[in-house]
Structures are given as structure tokens and as C-alpha cells.
Amino acid sequence: MRKRLIQIFGFLISTLGWVFVCCTIAMDYWRITSIGGQGGSWIIKTASYWSNLWRDCYTDSTGTSNCRDYDVLWGVTPYVQGVRGLLMVGMAFGCIAAILCFIGMDCTYIGGSEKAKDKLVFTGAIFHFVGGISDIAAYCLYINRIARMTFANSVERGVLRYGIGTPIFLGLVASFFIILGALLYAVTVYLVLVPKRVVYALAPRTYMAPQTYKGSRNRTPYNGPSYYGLPRQSRQSRQSRSSGYTNSSRVSRISQITEERSARDAFV
Incomplete structure (x- = not known):
């Protein structure tokens, strides 16, 4: 819910910004200067x-405006062409960004899976950012031109300070x-850039010594105190001998049981 609200607020803020930029392109009075009205007299208009x-315009004291439109593109002052170009580039990026962000917003039902929608929103945020920087560059270029003429020590005859x-x-x-x-927009999809990291903790391994019991009855060749201290060949020889002893004891036990059964059958 919080992600959806932030995206809606970002959509409203960015859309309002682009509406203002479009309005400034068509507005008058980008630069203005006045002549007359000095001395504090209300009679002087x-x-x-x-x-x-x-265009460039002149408005007289009666409120009548006379304007001169810029004829062709290559006849315009170079800095005005630069401002126009930067604003148009910014608006193009803004249109693409608005479409991508609208499709990828969490409150819309188009755009695919959640991960795909997050990627669209992040791409739209990048386009918005680039478009905003382009617009700032355009306005700063125009301000720089006005400031250079206004704060110059000396200007040519007939040049106005705007x-x-x-x-x-x-x-x-x-x-x-x-x-x-x-x-x-970017804050809501930061997990696309920085996914959650999963840390696996490995338990430490411990070594448990073989158990030894009191008395020789439960003691085997494998849990004797000196078994793990012997070399490999000695351990193998002890294993073979212990296995031989075990087999011989089994054979003697089987023969004893057979003799008991044969004596019982003979008695019967």
C-alpha cells in the first residue's frame, strides 16, 4: 500500500512539472526591460x-504591442536555438517516461509480472531524471545569457539590459x-538494484573421540587407547587379525552347537 501511494504521488508531481514546462514554452516575458518612468513622476509613462x-516585442505606454517573429530556424540567435533544443529533448524524454511509469505502476493491471513492472518504473524514473536535467540546462543557459549582458561593465550602443x-x-x-x-519512483523499486542478500551461516564441526569402556570385555581393537596412535600398516594388520579371530570363534561355536544336537538325537 505504501509503495502504491508513493508511486501515485510521484506520478502527480512529475506530471505537474511537465505541464509547467509546456506552459513556459508558450509564455511571454522570458526577459523584460523597461524604459522611462524615472524620477518618481506618475505622469511619465x-x-x-x-x-x-x-519573438521580440515592444509594448508602448498605451498598452499596444508590436512584435517581430523569428523568421526561420537558422536565423535565430544560437543560444535561443540551444534552449529550444534542450527543452524539446527534455519533453521527449518526459513523454517516454510518463508512458513507462504509467504501465509499470503498482496500481495498474498491465505490464506483466511485478519484477517486470518494477523495471519499467525504474527505466521511466531514469528518463524523468534525464529530462529534468535537460530542462534545467535550458533555463540556466538562458539565465546565463541574460546575466552576462546585465552585469557587463560596458555594452554596445543600443543593447538593452534585460x-x-x-x-x-x-x-x-x-x-x-x-x-x-x-x-x-526510484525509491519504490530500489530492491531491483539492491536485492536482498541471504547469508548462510555454517555450523562449526567438532570431533568426538571414540568412547572407551571400563573392562576388557567391551574393548575392541578399534577403540583401544593406542589404536589411533599406530601407523596405517599396523592398524590394517590388527584389523585382519581381529577379523580372523572373529571368524574362528564363529566356526567353533557352530561346531559345538552341531555336536550338542547330534548327542541329543542319539539319546532319543
Whole structure:
């Protein structure tokens, strides 16, 4: 039950993150700057310049916006192309990750056995993590470009110093949501990477000396005090002699019983 709840929470967090990333791609005001409005006078109106991944715009004091769309792909500034590419790669990884995690979640009835579903969830978590890192790299690249122009000591004439807009902050939060969802997925299937180890403990072996009894009646050649101290040839000779003695005693006992039976039959 706990595994299912964690996976559902990770699915909601990661999905919310990807929704925010998609929203930032279409949002305006990635960078913004204002002109005018200095001196604390309310009479002086301000005009603003702002940009996103698809166009540059100018909004005058009356609220009218004039925009210039980026014409073709190879005519766009290189860093904007890099941001676009990283975001698209991240979204592609996110789509694959969402499908894999949805199939492998414990609350769904597709995906095969439990082990196979865990592997799908772990693979989806990796794709989520890579996609989140790609999105963070895209936003950081855009921030780096703005910061270099803003904090430069001197800039060319006509170059504006922009500030960071709302979509950048929303995108960074969304990227951390995606990575958090990937970690929640990975926590539920950690046994796939680290299986339970079984330790077998072997009992120590002990040696028990042969028992010896008092008296010579129960003593045999194998439990005598000096038997295990003899060399191998001596032990073999003692075994052969003891076996010979045993056979001869059996033969004498059988002959004695036969003589008793023949004497009894003769008496009868």
C-alpha cells in the first residue's frame, strides 16, 4: 500500500512539472526591460521590451504591442536555438517516461509480472531524471545569457539590459518537481538494484573421540587407547587379525552347537 501511494504521488508531481514546462514554452516575458518612468513622476509613462523563444516585442505606454517573429530556424540567435533544443529533448524524454511509469505502476493491471513492472518504473524514473536535467540546462543557459549582458561593465550602443521573467522561475520549479517525481519512483523499486542478500551461516564441526569402556570385555581393537596412535600398516594388520579371530570363534561355536544336537538325537 505504501509503495502504491508513493508511486501515485510521484506520478502527480512529475506530471505537474511537465505541464509547467509546456506552459513556459508558450509564455511571454522570458526577459523584460523597461524604459522611462524615472524620477518618481506618475505622469511619465513607461515602455517595455520583452522576448520569449519565438519573438521580440515592444509594448508602448498605451498598452499596444508590436512584435517581430523569428523568421526561420537558422536565423535565430544560437543560444535561443540551444534552449529550444534542450527543452524539446527534455519533453521527449518526459513523454517516454510518463508512458513507462504509467504501465509499470503498482496500481495498474498491465505490464506483466511485478519484477517486470518494477523495471519499467525504474527505466521511466531514469528518463524523468534525464529530462529534468535537460530542462534545467535550458533555463540556466538562458539565465546565463541574460546575466552576462546585465552585469557587463560596458555594452554596445543600443543593447538593452534585460531582467529575468516569470517563465524562467516557473520552469526551474517545474524541473525540480520532475526530478523529485523521478526520485520517488526510484525509491519504490530500489530492491531491483539492491536485492536482498541471504547469508548462510555454517555450523562449526567438532570431533568426538571414540568412547572407551571400563573392562576388557567391551574393548575392541578399534577403540583401544593406542589404536589411533599406530601407523596405517599396523592398524590394517590388527584389523585382519581381529577379523580372523572373529571368524574362528564363529566356526567353533557352530561346531559345538552341531555336536550338542547330534548327542541329543542319539539319546532319543
